[in-house]
Amino acid sequence: MxxxxxxxxxxxxxxxxxxxxxxxxxxxxxxxxxxxxxxxxxxxxxxxxxxxxxxxxxxxxxxxxxxxxxxxxxxxxxxxxxxxxxxxxxxxxxxxxxxxxxGTKKIGLPGEDSRGVYSAKDFVYNYNLLPPFTSQDFSTGKRVAVIGMGNVMADLAHWLLVDDPNLTAEEVIVIARRGPFDTKFDRREFDYIEEYLDCRALEDELGRIKESIAAVGQDTAKVAEASFPALAKPRQDPTGARLRFRFLSSPTAIHADKDGRIERLTITENELVPRNGGTTARATEKTSDLEVDTLIFAIGDxxxxxxxxxxxxxxxxxxxxxxxxxxxxxxxxxxxxxxxxxxxxxxxxxxxxxxxxxxxxxxxxxxxxxxxxxxxxxxxxxxxxxxxxxxxxxxxxxxxxxTQDELAHLARAEQRQAGERGVTPFKFGIDQEMLAAIEAEKSKSGNAAA
Ligand SMILES: Cc1cc2nc3c(=O)[nH]c(=O)nc-3n(C[C@H](O)[C@H](O)[C@H](O)COP(=O)(O)OP(=O)(O)OC[C@H]3O[C@@H](n4cnc5c(N)ncnc54)[C@H](O)[C@@H]3O)c2cc1C
Missing domain, CATH: 3.40.50.720 (NAD(P)-binding Rossmann-like Domain)
Incomplete structure (x- = not known):
């Protein structure tokens, strides 16, 4: 051994x-x-x-x-x-x-340190109650941009549109470097948010990029089958918060308001070009601005x-x-x-x-x-x-x-809190609270044994 x-x-x-x-x-x-x-x-x-x-x-x-x-x-x-x-x-x-x-992947954009700009991992740690992220500011506004098109994006949109207790987001805008045939999320994960998809806006967006992706043999008529089945279903446009997509776009500058919070995002438009039997995104000279008050990078760590x-x-x-x-x-x-x-x-x-x-x-x-x-x-x-x-x-x-014994004490303390507060499951979000709960449980079980 x-x-x-x-x-x-x-x-x-x-x-x-x-x-x-x-x-x-x-x-x-x-x-x-x-x-x-x-x-x-x-x-x-x-x-x-x-x-x-x-x-x-x-x-x-x-x-x-x-x-x-x-x-x-x-x-x-x-x-x-x-x-x-x-x-x-x-x-x-x-x-x-x-x-x-x-670690956090930084892409070195001007304004990257503005308030309201987060990495997905930190944001997710916050809503999953990991100290010290629980005690930090992850406030969101009405227009939230998420960079990336994978499962983490789907989780973020799920939170912002469905489970966030504050439900501030009126619009979640997914910004993707590549096109609608390059989504990386699983259908199962997208199912949670599909009802929020603004299909009319998605169709407009497909119209915007139609010619560009046709240059690499991609046909927007096949998007429904390939990645967005909602497009082929009977239309029910969301009445409240919406999920939108902006394809062939990369963030290039973050602009903050006088309080230092993001208010605008400049994106550069990309085109798809053939590469090694597939395609790759290449930046063009064209840029445009999106008004957003929150930006989350979901581009891996x-x-x-x-x-x-x-x-x-x-x-x-x-x-x-x-x-x-x-x-x-x-x-x-x-x-x-x-x-x-x-x-x-x-x-x-x-x-x-x-x-x-x-x-x-x-x-x-x-x-x-x-x-x-x-x-x-x-x-x-x-x-x-x-x-x-x-x-x-x-x-x-x-x-x-x-120790592992102390984890058992902590689990008991959290169960008790869940019962008392009527919140299941209950999780302490601060280290000191967890340590204090462990000590309290230990002395309780010590007293019980004595
Ligand atoms: C938002 C999100 C959602 C996901 N959802 C799913 C899902 O639904 N289903 C699924 O199967 N997978 C999911 N995954 C993927 C899954 O979580 C990962 O595959 C897996 O957790 C990776 O395991 P790991 O042990 O390598 O790293 P981690 O899970 O990151 O674990 C690292 C551990 O190292 C510890 N640690 C870090 N630094 C130090 C240090 N300096 N000293 C000591 N300890 C340290 C941390 O406390 C942590 O306990 C998700 C991932 C993310 C980001």
Missing amino acids: KTVFVVGAGPAGIYATQKLARAGHSVFLFNRDIKPGGLAEYGIYPTKDKMKGGLRKLFGRILDMPNVAYFGHSTVASGKALTIDLLREWNPAALVFAVGAQ IVDPTVGLPSNKGIFLTNPDQSQSEQAAYEVFDPQGAHVVKGNYVVGWARLASEGVVGKARYDAEQGVDHILKYLEGVSDGSTPSAAEIRASLDRKGLRPV
Whole structure:
């Protein structure tokens, strides 16, 4: 039995933990958030209760395995109390990074830092009640532009048009670099918002781009069949808030009002041109302005370099020698020493930023673990401190690691709150509230035992 440290308790980290633990190894799992689950807890749409509940239960069972120790509320970051170097000083036989893609893709537009401009991940973290995003300003206005045409866009529109308690949005305008044959959302996800689709406006938009996309052999008459079946259904135009699409357009400048909030977005019109048997979008000279008061970028994320792993262009560096072995794609690479960092791996969205659903993160983590298990056969276990010793050390550094037992206390406290407030499910959205609830539950169960 060897001791392996896993950093990040999203789906990738937890499935990696399960496979390592089932192989008989001891796993210490460090996680930034108090609760495990990553985007399964704080990204997946709030009303997908069944899926979220199922994953929560499963993840809880994995964390409860006797050879797994959980350290929630323990962020690994260079220059902070818990660094990668400190983890290495504790001598794990291997270190697995499953920290997801926590960085924000900036495209360097003028005005990008205006109020009312958000990254989808942060916005989604806010409505899924992940601290500290819960306490930050994610106010929306009447005209919300969303950049991108994938499932995350569909989730955002779903929230803005259906479930947002404030329901401020009168119009959600999806801005897409490419055309109506390049949508990336699943039908199932779009079904939630189809009734808000302004079909008349969509037809006008198809008319606007008809000639342009005909140049690459695309026929707007086939859009209904390919991506917007609502166009072929009996027409019922929405009477309230509307969902509109603006194709072949890329944002180029954000203009703020005197209070610093976005009031206008300049977009550049694109054309589709043939490339490698497909098409690509190319900017034209034409621009136009849209009046919007909120802008959300749903264009995928990049990794967060503050974790302390070598990265370049938003990706953690892995062994470049990938033609030689499959495991290379998972091995952390140090470009300064030009060598693989032995026994250090990346899996899940930390390796493939914003790629795929939970099942894909799981698959990636389990593939990675296959290589790690082989590596572990050839190394001896170091003298890793016990979980209790590591907790004590983190406490001394002013951190407050949360254990799996404490997660059970937290779950009980949230259940109680749900009952008292008549809100199901209830979630604390502030770390201090969660920690206080854990302490309160602990003393309650201590009193009950006494
Ligand atoms: C808006 C949205 C909706 C989605 N909806 C669905 C859906 O409906 N169905 C589906 O199957 N998939 C969905 N997905 C995709 C799914 O969430 C991902 O495939 C999956 O969560 C990726 O897993 P991961 O573990 O690699 O990363 P993450 O889920 O991001 O987990 C990363 C973990 O690492 C921790 N961490 C981060 N930084 C540090 C650090 N420095 N130190 C310690 N810990 C750290 C975080 O706390 C987190 O627990 C959705 C994704 C998004 C963005």
